[in-house]
Amino acid sequence: MTAAFASTRDLVKRFGPGAPALDGVTMDVVPGRITGLIGPDSAGKTTLIRLLAGLLRPDSGTIEVLGDVPGTHAIDIGYMPQRFGLYEDLSVLQNLTLYAELRGLPREEHDPTFARLMDFTDLARFQARPAGKLSGGMKQKLGLACALIRTPKLLLLDEPGVGVDPISRRELWSMVKTLTGEGIAVLWSTAYLDEAEACDHVYLLDSGKLLFGGPPGDMTGKIADRVFRLSGFAGNRRKLLEKVLDRPEIADGTIQGSGLRLLLRAGSAAPADLGGTLDPAPPRFEDAYVDILGGGPGGTSKLAEVYREVPHDERPAIEAKGLTKVFGDFTAAEQIDFTIPRGEIFGLLGPNGAGKSTTFKMLCGLLKPSAGTGSVAGHDLRRAAAAARASLGYMAQKFSLYGDLSVKQNLEFFAGAYDLDRAAAKAAIERMVAIFDLESRLGADAGTLPLGYKQRLALACAVMHEPPVLFLDEPTSGVDPITRREFWTHINGLVGRGVTVLVTTHFMDEAEYCDRIALIYRAREIAIGTPDDLKAQARRAGAGDDPTMEDAFIALIEASDREREKAQAA
Structure with missing residues (x-):
């Protein structure tokens, strides 16, 4: 078996009292393959990557990176965090030059290295453009190029495809796959489960615990006979999905074209009273992911239950x-x-x-x-x-929240921005806090919230005045x-x-x-x-x-x- 370039054994990391961020995690990142890292918000993915990069120290357990403790061979590690530190006022070429200096790349190697990376990422024609004026996909490619200034043995990628369109994500994936052919070990954290499904090996974390480690197909195989497509039914597909998701035998369901895609819970028989044709469907890795985490959230929206009915208008x-x-x-x-x-x-x-x-x-x-x-x-x-x-209610890219204001202050600000009077604002804030389970976080700064809670708060701020129209920009x-x-x-x-x-x-x-x-x-x-x-x-x-x-x-x-x-x- 090929020796791992990075490995952990019974790894534990805590941040203050309470449950650990990582709790007994054992994993290996092997050269020549892409290892996927997945899990819900606050699962511990970013913490694990930072530990491997030598930016944090564990509380117990062991970590070995390139045969030594993390940080010893930093020159042989490429690290691309979620918010890669591009300098937006500098051009593409100037960003590469800066990272070459920071990584100690000899001056005589600058030009050939830049030419190779420009060709690899197809950024040569944009080398004079400021990074701040690049599209999201181009920024990710530039971030990857900066991480590859010195060809690494281990490449750590923390959700590199976030906010990037499918074409750019496929291009990014193809570039990284090429690197594994050169013997580089890649750890790829992702929220896109089609990417995880294409990995050679995948680890699933939840609340700091490792729930699965192995080839993606092994996880998908566990639900092979429990996925169905419902078609040919009468009526509104959204209303039917809401009813179906509230049934105890249904673990998950999504809209798929004119039909519904359904996942049965283990041991449940396929229902015969859904009013349409139920046919077996090929399982997807995402189905297995939802199943291992206990199923989806159900079909009834507490928000919709208290929302006003928008009048008909021609x-x-x-x-x-x-x-x-x-x-x-x-x-x-x-x-x-x-x-x-x-x-x-x-x-x-x-x-x-x-x-x-x-x-x-x-x-x-x-x-x-x-x-x-x-x-x-x-x-x-x-x-x-x-x-x-x-x-209208507007939910912008990266959420229109004020990071230095608390959750409660954000709610109060948007209530005022939408011109709610004091009584209406108080009632609306109380509804939003209850619906989105924000009570325990009212005093926390919005910028410190886990991503899932930021999304809840952003939606709460957008709908508290009950607008008839919602604009959701990559929500x-x-x-x-x-x-x-x-x-x-x-x-x-x-x-x-x-x-x-x-x-x-x-x-x-x-x-x-x-x-x-x-x-x-x-x-x-x-x-x-x-x-x-x-x-x-x-x-x-x-x-x-x-x-x-x-x-x-x-x-x-x-x-x-x-x-x-x-x-x-x-």
Whole structure:
């Protein structure tokens, strides 16, 4: 057996009193393969990586990295933390130069090393661009390049794909996979379980304890005969999912196109009274992950139970007509058109830098369109921007929270921002605290919260005034699958109350929850329709007989590129 480049035995790490952050963890990271590290928020993943990097010391147990204690061979370790320290005012080349100096790379090796890394990451044409003006995918590639300034023996990656579109994630994965062919040992922490499924070996942590270690297929095999697809039923798929998830024999369920994907609990018989056709479905690693953690959160949303019913209105809840935004000589969004009725989830998908967030900000009244018009809840953005903003709740990328304010102060601030009077604000805050289980954290600074609690607080702040329209800009980025399911339980429940939702996401399984999707690429809308419509378009574009949403996303982007190249050549 190949000797591990990093290993732990019975590792324990504590931060003050209470349960340990890591509790008896034993694992190995072997050269020539990608080892996955997964688990819910606060499972201990980042703590483990920091221990291996020599940034923390264990309380008990042993760690060995490259045959010695962590930190001894720092020059042979590449480490890319969640928020990689790029200097946004420096160019791509200047960032590489800085890290070369910090890592002690001899001056005569700078040019050949930079050329190799630029070619490897396809950043050569952007070397003069400030890092702050790169797309999310490009920033991650630059972060990886900086971590590889000196070719490491051990590469530690802490959620490198967070906030990155599927195409960029696949490119990042391909680059790292190439490194394992050179004998590098890679530890890859991720919230994307399709990435974990592709790892050679995977470790699952929960509350500091190791629940599983082995090939991903071994974990998936445990639920091989318990996954089904329900199709051919009458009625609303969201309402049916809510009812099905509250049944004791159902461990998990998600929307998949026009049907539902269901996971049975161990020992349960397949129900025969769901009103449709129940067919066996191939198990996925994500199904096994949810199962080993005890199942999903159920189907009933406490938030939706107390939310007001949004009145019917013949006018569109959200409308974009030719929305265009130009910054100097750069067009960020061009001729964006869609109409969203009351009670619909509409998704905006696209690669990083495609124009999704720009479109969001125009419809929120945060950016003035260069051309075109938009409306929210019947309010024209040009003539009644303030009324439009008051009619929506906005949950921004990385959550619109004030990190130096406490949880309670954030709730109070947003209650005031939405113009709730004192009595209404007090009642709304009490509801949000109870629904999202925030009581024990009211005094904590928002910036110190675990990611799952930040997401809960951000959603609470966005809905406390009960708006008829919700704008959700990558609301689950970096959040684990169980927490994401809890979030979508609330969103599905709100839509049942008549709320209209505009959402962007890089989780393609979440796109299945949308009634319709617009795919934006290079500032333009290149496809629009239901998830099944887009899959059908992808099949015609050569994506295979049964494409996933991720397959459809990539196939339609590639088809658009081919059409553009053909037009340029004509």
